[in-house]
Amino acid sequence: MSFVLVDKPRPHVTLITLNRPDRMNAMAFDVMVPFREALEAVSSDNDTRVVILTGAGRGFCSGADLENSGRIPGIKGLTRTSIARRSMEILDDVILGLRRLHQPVIGAINGPAIGGGFCLATATDIRIASDTAYFRAAGINNGLTASELGISYLLPRAIGSSRAFEIMLSGRDVDATEAERIGLVSRVVPGEKLLDDAYRLAERIIGFSRVGVEVTKRLLWSGLEAGSMHSHMDHEGHAQLYVRLTTENFEEAIRARRDGRRPEYRD
Template identity: 40%
Template sequence: MSVLHIEESQGVAWLTLNRPERLNALDDELMTALREYFQSLTAQSSARVVVLRGAGRAFCAGLDLKARGKTPKRSVETVLQSQKNVRDIMIAMRRCPQPIVSIVQGSASGGGFALALASDIRLATPDARFNAAFIRIGLSACDVGVSYFLPRMVGSSVAAEYMLTGRFMSAQRAQQLGLVSQIDELPALETEAKALCADMLRATPLALRLTKDALNFTVDAPSLDAAIALEDRNQVLCTQTPDFDEGVRAFLEKREPAYTGSQG
């Protein structure tokens, strides 16, 4: 059975981390599957939105330490390559044009925390909890993008609180901080994820991609002028497509749009 189950329907890809007996901990096989999937996504992919979740009672418990413990002492070069193999998942998640919705239940620790942070939208069950587990096993808490994502999402003081201590953040605190959008039981979150995807698919393919793209850049924009210049680019590009005309017609005619994805 695949460690990453992929089911695609009507423009939405549902990715399920499928190692429930190990709390979906990241071993080499699962890391490779995640990295290759997200790196394969392009503007031409049939999937326009991705939903990421975990099988069983946890989202992802981080690196599979039992699997790691079986390997002999490794060289600096080997460890660096291994580090790149996992960090490239989060880079690919941010670079791919598809918005990513994560449904987090149970533990999202270490690399699992990073997967959730690298997503665009996070939904959580009441028992969800997040932590930068790296610092509790002799590593720095600054790993696989967490030191980039977390301060930008919750502020530097709160990020330092959780990263310097490795403490768990509850779903309730995460929602208070704006880290998760909704807390509910798993079936309700799956329904909400479907609703979010349906709403996103009402955008033109180009507009959806450019919105994620601009959000990625404007979070680090050096000025308001720089952010607005990027917004101007997006709007001009969107108006040049047939889908824009179809979107306006559909709005005026009070019907669902029928987009083709054509660029001109």
């Protein structure tokens, strides 16, 4: 059985599905290792313009598998401490891999996103949730920290520091309605319409130029780390000049608007 499914349900759209529904797609290494490999492959697939990430069954991802963590590659001869570090590196690679993808990633959050699953959802570029989805920073409930896999960096930037502190320190559930209200997700839709909504958004993004979309994603992420607004605006300006001067996208957009048609971008 393949624990990660990679499909192309629409032109230029790759759908990645975490496929271990009996464990609510828990982050066993039997799932995360092929997931990491799938991200690397999709990033190099130039036919793919948008990636959609979802879970099989009733859950998005329930975080760490507390019963069976699965097989960890390349650990023969290592001590317990070194194995733990290698394990964390695999999970870190998944979170960072989502960010490094050339293509924007839409998280279709079809159900509970708990612990590491919450981190995984937060690492996607855009999140759309089904009405049955909820989010929980579970580590604090298990005698650990709620901070893992980048969530203490990403969540405050997504919803503000006070809300992030409260959610992570209380370990409480955030249902889909609240998630939409506080900006954790872009919108909430009935579960049966979730993928169709994600596909519509993907098709809209695909209609824009490849370079425009890829550079916009990169600048949005780099803006979260910018040392100052001035330096980031400098990066934005150079990126805009690069696209303007090295492509004919702007001219094509003007022609298409004048002709009453959709633009056909070559870059």
